[in-house]
Amino acid sequence: MSVVTLTMNGRLISARQGESLLQAAREHGIEIPTLCHLDGLEPLGGCRLCLVEVRGSPRPLPACLTQASEGLVVETDTAALVEYRRMIVELLLAERAHTCSVCVRNGRCELQAMAARLGVDHVRFEYRYRLLPLDASHERFTLDHNRCILCRRCVRVCDAVEGAHTWDVCFRGINGRVVSDLDRPWGESTSCTGCGKCVHLCPTGALSRTVDVGDEAARERASLLRILERRAGIREEGA
Amino acid sequence: MNDPPPRLRLATAWLAGCSGCHMSFLDLGERLVELFSEVDLVYGPLVDGKAYPEGVDVALVEGAVATEENRMLLEHIRARTRLLVSFGDCAVTGNVTALRNYYPTEELLAAVYPAAAGCTPAGPELPALLTRVLPLHQIVAVDAFIPGCPPEPDRIWAALSALRHGETVRLGEEQRTFG
Numbered sequence: 001m002s003v004v005t006l007t008m009n010g011r012l013i014s015a016r017q018g019e020s021l022l023q024a025a026r027e028h029g030i031e032i033p034t035l036c037h038l039d040g041l042e043p044l045g046g047c048r049l050c051l052v053e054v055r056g057s058p059r060p061l062p063a064c065l066t067q068a069s070e071g072l073v074v075e076t077d078t079a080a081l082v083e084y085r086r087m088i089v090e091l092l093l094a095e096r097a098h099t100c101s102v103c104v105r106n107g108r109c110e111l112q113a114m115a116a117r118l119g120v121d122h123v124r125f126e127y128r129y130r131l132l133p134l135d136a137s138h139e140r141f142t143l144d145h146n147r148c149i150l151c152r153r154c155v156r157v158c159d160a161v162e163g164a165h166t167w168d169v170c171f172r173g174i175n176g177r178v179v180s181d182l183d184r185p186w187g188e189s190t191s192c193t194g195c196g197k198c199v200h201l202c203p204t205g206a207l208s209r210t211v212d213v214g215d216e217a218a219r220e221r222a223s224l225l226r227i228l229e230r231r232a233g234i235r236e237e238g239a
Numbered sequence: 240m241n242d243p244p245p246r247l248r249l250a251t252a253w254l255a256g257c258s259g260c261h262m263s264f265l266d267l268g269e270r271l272v273e274l275f276s277e278v279d280l281v282y283g284p285l286v287d288g289k290a291y292p293e294g295v296d297v298a299l300v301e302g303a304v305a306t307e308e309n310r311m312l313l314e315h316i317r318a319r320t321r322l323l324v325s326f327g328d329c330a331v332t333g334n335v336t337a338l339r340n341y342y343p344t345e346e347l348l349a350a351v352y353p354a355a356a357g358c359t360p361a362g363p364e365l366p367a368l369l370t371r372v373l374p375l376h377q378i379v380a381v382d383a384f385i386p387g388c389p390p391e392p393d394r395i396w397a398a399l400s401a402l403r404h405g406e407t408v409r410l411g412e413e414q415r416t417f418g
Contacts, residue, residue, distance in 0.1 A: 069271060099332070099338065100416070100417040101328055102335060103418065106418040116416040121331070121385075121410070124376075225283070
């Protein structure tokens with residue numbers, strides 16, 4: 001294993017040859033935001049939040065896909081990058097229906113937290129208001145395309161870890177949509193093992209566990225019945 | 240003898256929202272006593288004034304802009320207010336109020352009211368619905384944003400504290416989440 005030396009935010013840091021700028025940064029306590037990357041999944045460069053400036057490159061590069069090499073001069077936190085990241089999050093929020101107050105992931109959402117972290121307290125772009133379908137055909141899980149940011153964590157974990165490769169992305173750009181089994185309803189998928197890895201890694205409310213309504217209702221009724229029982233007793237005493 | 244410093248003139252307004260942000264404002268509880276020791280509330284659902292006065296220092300505006308009346312009041316407020324604050328998610332993002340933007344307004348009106356035992360209300364006394372529900376900053380300039388559905392009292396307090404002392408509102412990371 002050879003070690004390279006590079007400059008990040010004016011600091012000389014060492015990194016293993018071939019590791020990504022994102023890993024190298026983290027090892028030296030420099031946090032670069034990302035919504036699609038997870039250690040252990042193949043890097044994708046999908047969300048573009050980890051863009052950094054590398055001297056000599058005409059455009060910013062995703063830190064998760066750029067290898068550390070000898071003598072690189074990298075900036076991770078310039079005013080331009082901070083502004084790009086804010087714009088990216090604002091565009092994500094404007095693109096689909098990320099209405100946090102009525103989302104299953106409200107309070108536990110990585111997109112919501114990222115917006116707050118980057119100081120996005122309003123969206124400067126017009127919201128698109130285009131309603132996308134919701135796939136509730138799976139008996140345990142729900143896919144809401146309106147909450148999806150196309151980070152492809154689900155695609156990658158299903159392929160690389162579960163080995164099922166149920167998920168893919170069809171269509172391009174703003175029309176991109178995750179699909180199961182060449183675009184069949186999730187509940188009819190023959191490759192899905194129902195393991196839930198995709199749900200666990202989803203950063204937003206796009207993939208969620210379907211609430212077991214029947215079970216919940218039974219529990220609620222049981223406690224209500226106890227209340228009614230006591231109430232009946234009190235009414236009888238009063239009569 | 241020195242004159243006492245002029246008291247800050249605060250207004251609140253309730254556009255297309257559920258009034259939850261105002262409820263959260265009331266949840267400031269005892270802090271309201273401290274607030275009103277140096278601030279006058281000059282307009283809003285919590286006071287008995289019909290007309291929006293001139294020379295307001297700070298306005299907390301709850302709700303999105305869904306009707307012509309909302310839009311007129313917002314522009315009226317903007318013209319008479321030094322610092323206009325988008326108060327809560329409906330004002331900041333459109334939030335639940337803007338969920339109707341996914342459907343044509345006429346279709347909604349035709350579907351919602353006849354679904355119950357009624358007919359679609361109409362008449363010149365009703366303010367016209369805008370084609371799209373909009374957040375405040377898409378209509379007027381906004382000076383500060385307090386996200387949240389509703390914003391917790393601590394957020395409101397942090398924002399008001401900054402505004403009272405003439406400082407820019409800078410909510411911390413935990414205090415500026417949507418939802």
